[in-house]
Amino acid sequence: MPLSRRRLLQSLGAAAGLAGLGAAGVALVDAEVLPGRSVLNQALGRCDARPPDAPRAPAPPPVTGSFRSAARRRQVGFAIAYPPGYAPGARLPVCLALHGYAADARTAVDAAGYPEFLVGDGSGSRRGVGRAELAKALPHGGAPFVLAAPDGGDGYWHPHSDDDPLGMLVDEFLPLLAERGLRTDRVAVAGWSMGGYGALVAALTYPGRFRAVVATSPAIFHSYDDAKRVNAGAFDSAAEWGRYDVTARAREFADMPVRIAIGAADPFAKAVRTLRDRLPDPGTVEISTGCHDNDFWRSVAPGQVRAISAALAG
Template sequence: MMNRRTLLTGAAAATAVVAAGGYARSWSAAEPVVPDVPVGDERLEQRHSRARGRTVDFYTAVPAGHGDGRGLPVCLVLHGASKTAADFPALGLGRFVTDSARRGNPPFVLAGATGDRLAWRPSGADDPQRMVHEEIPAWCAERGFDTTKLTVAGWSMGGYGSLLLAETFPRFVRAVAALSPAVPLGDEVLTHAAALRGVPVGLWCGTEDGLLPRVRELERALPQPKAAGSFSRGRHNFAYWSTCLPAAFDLVARVNA
């Protein structure tokens, strides 16, 4: 397990930190904008995943001031194709979850593991979706987190995987926050969108992102209006997604309140 000093050093080197609440930035900025707030109990461990048939990185983050997070609900985090769970500390996710609580939202913890580039789908005996559905909640329960209240958030491939998870396992998650979800043309996430009825869905996408037409198509396919989200200037990168995370976490917190 990496210690907190290592995590914070990596995060400081890789991200731009601004004052809490100061998410305004040039739409073309290259670096993520991360709240200038403390990191709480943030851990990167290794767990053996039977679903994936390998050892994976398992990440958790508790808001600063909330101890080890015992009793708090969980937001599952699904990474995109260019990142893994090992990158979450450097992306500042632990600061975003602290910021959410400090802005008055009910606190929650983040939990995610490495799914590689399988689009959060089964590939032979390697099943990252089953890992998210079965194993991550079990690992979270071992830590004392409240796994009766689960939400999911993800970007790009992870945004797609979040929607697919909610459709595949109805009532498994209470809400979905999908940032620039990489939904293929004609994919089942679009054709089976009715399975999201009753699940608050947040959708965000940059207007300079080539995926925007598909995300708008997904919005039209939802069985009810999206619960949160926006289409504003930005590209398909974490510099843009970092400006969306506060609103995404507002949705997550509101649903679990």
């Protein structure tokens, strides 16, 4: 990936600052004993996730709205992103999209550009994507799908005493999508960061409900104390943490259609490696160059879209 002049100067400046620490100091930064690991990762190219190598087409603006959620005890916003060539009323299968911390439904449907890669219906050729490339966009017999996201708050998508975003997702949002003509008998779930963790919790809570479960950069913690230190509102108690500890429940993912992707320089990578080592199929987890950012999420999006499309077909 070519470096811009600005990026080069930033990298040189960061490197100069790190060099001033000496080798021992840099090692402490890398071990997160001293602050500055994100700067180090940038300077060393650890965040240089490969750009998508797939045909893309402009997707229509998402449809937005809101509904009253009994499970969340509040008004909840939502966004529905249709693939290129489709509009409201199309009878398509659904991939639920779970947003990250301090984000919302609109952020979720924009996070990795999923709809841009759903160009296998022929509309891509009308938008500058060649027909030869269309065959690469979706697998043979794959299904275009909508990406549908509700606002889940900042509670890590599991039920709390006064807020149940997971119950809202399955018991309220899916029926709303069905009322709009969407195929809620064929559903996948995908999430990023906090939403990646939420996708895994959804799979454990509703086994057999989802045809594909995709967790990108899932925000997985080593322990309740670790979670509380990073985000005090993630879990209400140690007991609640224990109920939704996906690592402790790793064996339950056996035979589930789960895919996990994370950047090697992501701060959650170590915890994800621990989960990987306990999974029935460690090959479920893909670790590659990247950080905890949208560049990485978009870099893995084409393969994820193809996998979801294949799972939702038929």
